[in-house]
Amino acid sequence: MRWGVVIFPGSNCDRDCLAVLQGVLGHEAIAIWHDERVLPTVDAVVLPGGFSYGDYLRSGAIAAFSPVMAEVARAARNGLPVLGICNGFQILCEAGLLPGALLTNADGLFHCHPARLRVESSCCLFTRGYASGEVVRIPIAHGQGRYYADPSTLDRLERSGSILFRYCDARGEPTPESNPNGSLANIAGISNEEGNVVGLMPHPERACEPLLASTDGLRLFLSVGSLPSGAESGTAYVRSAAG
Amino acid sequence: MAMIRARVSILPKRTVFDPQGETVRHALVHFGLAAVERVRVGKEIELEIPGDGDPAAIRARLEAIARDFLSNPVVEEFELHIEGLP
Numbered sequence: 001m002r003w004g005v006v007i008f009p010g011s012n013c014d015r016d017c018l019a020v021l022q023g024v025l026g027h028e029a030i031a032i033w034h035d036e037r038v039l040p041t042v043d044a045v046v047l048p049g050g051f052s053y054g055d056y057l058r059s060g061a062i063a064a065f066s067p068v069m070a071e072v073a074r075a076a077r078n079g080l081p082v083l084g085i086c087n088g089f090q091i092l093c094e095a096g097l098l099p100g101a102l103l104t105n106a107d108g109l110f111h112c113h114p115a116r117l118r119v120e121s122s123c124c125l126f127t128r129g130y131a132s133g134e135v136v137r138i139p140i141a142h143g144q145g146r147y148y149a150d151p152s153t154l155d156r157l158e159r160s161g162s163i164l165f166r167y168c169d170a171r172g173e174p175t176p177e178s179n180p181n182g183s184l185a186n187i188a189g190i191s192n193e194e195g196n197v198v199g200l201m202p203h204p205e206r207a208c209e210p211l212l213a214s215t216d217g218l219r220l221f222l223s224v225g226s227l228p229s230g231a232e233s234g235t236a237y238v239r240s241a242a243g
Numbered sequence: 244m245a246m247i248r249a250r251v252s253i254l255p256k257r258t259v260f261d262p263q264g265e266t267v268r269h270a271l272v273h274f275g276l277a278a279v280e281r282v283r284v285g286k287e288i289e290l291e292i293p294g295d296g297d298p299a300a301i302r303a304r305l306e307a308i309a310r311d312f313l314s315n316p317v318v319e320e321f322e323l324h325i326e327g328l329p
Contacts, residue, residue, distance in 0.1 A: 057313070058315055061312070061315070065312070093317075094315070100317060101315055101317040101318045103255075103259065103260075103318060104261075104262050104263065105262070106260060106262055107262070108262040108263070108266055148259060148317070148318055149317070150317070182260070
């Protein structure tokens with residue numbers, strides 16, 4: 001399994017992701033600079049958290065036009081697994097690889113604390129290590145994480161099972177009180193309809209070691225990494241995209 | 244060569260909650276303007292480009308820039324003002 005972690009100017013969780021992928025999972029993982037015109041051969045791509053381009057214009061708006069993103073988009077359309085975490089989620093929405101947008105938290109505050117999430121679907125490539133309805137704890141750290149989509153898009157997300165995680169309380173109920181940022185329908189993470197592009201505001205890479213109080217994020221990476229033929233198929237996606 | 248100056252005014256859509264606008268509205272109450280019912284805070288971007296070329300093509304290009312890059316149609320609306328275009 002070979003991962004590529006894209007680094008944009010202002011990314012600040014790229015090393016955390018590399019540390020988990022290499023140090024905790026023992027996978028191969030390389031850093032990819034945003035200015036690359038060719039995507040190296042990888043089985044999956046992570047767009048890490050941070051504040052790319054200082055959040056100028058809109059969070060993720062400028063990174064979405066980075067040279068490497070055209071290649072990531074092309075490979076994603078050919079089935080390459082792509083995971084956007086926090087700012088990476090914002091970039092995927094701005095790039096049109098995921099529907100909707102992420103807005104300033106409803107209360108105007110930056111939220112940095114553990115969050116409870118209910119796994120809504122375990123059918124996705126990235127969530128099949130979880131059980132549907134399971135409650136996990138993964139930290140959030142964002143000022144602009146309020147998911148918004150127009151009613152027809154939201155309806156499509158619900159019907160296609162593309163909502164992967166919702167903020168919830170200890171009983172697994174997605175209550176208004178457990179919604180830290182005012183996200184529509186308590187949405188914390190979604191996928192595209194094909195299930196290979198996933199974005200979420202919480203930081204799974206910060207919940208992969210017992211020392212960090214939760215290891216619930218680990219299965220997100222393992223779900224992809226444990227693919228029996230993952231390496232081959234992922235590599236094939238990139239090769240066919242380049243060809 | 245004459246320059247064309249374009250201004251793109253961007254506001255959050257009325258259907259989207261704007262916490263910054265709401266915070267400003269609250270402050271306006273302290274300022275003594277309790278009658279203000281709604282505030283939306285956006286941004287204005289000014290572009291200067293050389294004025295040579297087909298005016299219709301320049302306008303179309305500026306509209307594409309405003310729609311596809313400077314604003315996000317999911318949550319924002321924009322107005323494009325162009326000065327100096329024949």
